[in-house]
Amino acid sequence: MIPHMAHCIVPSAEEILDKEYKVLDKGFVRLVDYLGGDARIVQAARVSYGQGTKSVREDAGLIDYLLRHQHTSPFEQVVLTFHLKMPIFVARQWIRHRTARVNEISGRYSIMQNECYVPACDDIAYQSTNNRQGRSTDSISTEEKQTVQSRFSDQQEQIFEGYQQLINKNIARELARINLPLSTYTEFYWQIDLHNLFHFLKLRCDMHAQKEIRDYANTLLEICRKTAPLATQSFEKHILSGVRFSEGELNALRNLLAGKESGLSGKELQRFEEKIKSGEQL
Ligand SMILES: Cc1cc2nc3c(=O)[nH]c(=O)nc-3n(C[C@H](O)[C@H](O)[C@H](O)COP(=O)(O)OP(=O)(O)OC[C@H]3O[C@@H](n4cnc5c(N)ncnc54)[C@H](O)[C@@H]3O)c2cc1C
Numbered sequence: 495m496i497p498h499m500a501h502c503i504v505p506s507a508e509e510i511l512d513k514e515y516k517v518l519d520k521g522f523v524r525l526v527d528y529l530g531g532d533a534r535i536v537q538a539a540r541v542s543y544g545q546g547t548k549s550v551r552e553d554a555g556l557i558d559y560l561l562r563h564q565h566t567s568p569f570e571q572v573v574l575t576f577h578l579k580m581p582i583f584v585a586r587q588w589i590r591h592r593t594a595r596v597n598e599i600s601g602r603y604s605i606m607q608n609e610c611y612v613p614a615c616d617d618i619a620y621q622s623t624n625n626r627q628g629r630s631t632d633s634i635s636t637e638e639k640q641t642v643q644s645r646f647s648d649q650q651e652q653i654f655e656g657y658q659q660l661i662n663k664n665i666a667r668e669l670a671r672i673n674l675p676l677s678t679y680t681e682f683y684w685q686i687d688l689h690n691l692f693h694f695l696k697l698r699c700d701m702h703a704q705k706e707i708r709d710y711a712n713t714l715l716e717i718c719r720k721t722a723p724l725a726t727q728s729f730e731k732h733i734l735s736g737v738r739f740s741e742g743e744l745n746a747l748r749n750l751l752a753g754k755e756s757g758l759s760g761k762e763l764q765r766f767e768e769k770i771k772s773g774e775q776l
Contacts, residue, residue, distance in 0.1 A: 579680070
């Protein structure tokens with residue numbers, strides 16, 4: 495007979511239920527509910543032996559083993575439900591993660607609030623020249639940044655004024671909203687299991703992800719630390735702060751350990767060096 499897997503209470507998760515974690519200028523993340531935690535992962539993995547939770551140290555060891563060896567199904571037994579508020583351009587990237595369940599506020603039913611994202615001065619940057627998807631580190635004067643901020647808010651005001659005029663004329667909401675900007679805030683419930691949430695975090699906490707979605711991902715990571723602390727610790731150690739080496743890169747590492755030249759050159763060497771340095775950014 496397998497051990498009972500009754501409702502798991504995680505005190506550190508209970509403490510943050512419904513707490514609003516602010517993100518960007520008007521957004522937030524709230525943990526609405528959770529199903530299971532580290533204990534559930536352990537119970538699920540031990541089903542085959544007919545044993546439940548052991549000492550914290552043994553549980554931590556088992557969770558770490560499961561994560562290192564990609565025994566992913568026990569992590570799918572943990573489910574988190576979030577209430578998220580974010581600009582539509584972030585939500586568009588978010589929604590590409592297909593393994594979650596979503597319920598979003600509808601601009602067909604509801605009147606959209608005049609709430610738009612305006613980046614903070616520190617986040618305003620020129621286009622990067624070496625990364626087409628990124629921002630440059632070249633400095634911009636404070637005056638220029640403030641001009642950019644005003645341009646964003648003036649345009650948003652203007653568009654929302656037009657939207658309100660259409661709503662006042664009783665034009666259908668589903669039409670009135672079609673010119674609203676990507677910076678408009680939207681809200682949705684998002685439910686995902688821990689295995690797929692870790693996959694999301696690996697992609698969206700990464701320096702290559704857009705800064706705005708990264709801010710949300712880092713907040714989710716903080717919530718994971720409260721909900722499944724041992725699993726999240728292993729995830730951070732082995733996956734989030736780890737990198738995958740190709741065959742050539744492994745040969746380069748062997749060469750370097752033997753006191754020889756890496757054997758890599760050009761772009762390959764550059765990518766290798768970037769991987770070695772990537773942990774320093776976290
Ligand atoms: C830095 C960055 C830049 C990006 N740039 C672009 C871009 O320029 N243009 C663009 O279109 N997208 C872009 N994306 C989105 C990216 O291509 C993925 O769609 C997104 O990251 C979701 O990843 P996923 O499919 O692995 O995740 P999920 O949808 O959460 O899926 C998780 C895993 O489940 C499996 N899976 C889920 N659904 C299916 C299915 N139907 N069939 C088979 N397997 C499935 C896959 O193994 C997948 O890896 C970018 C993402 C990042 C992180």
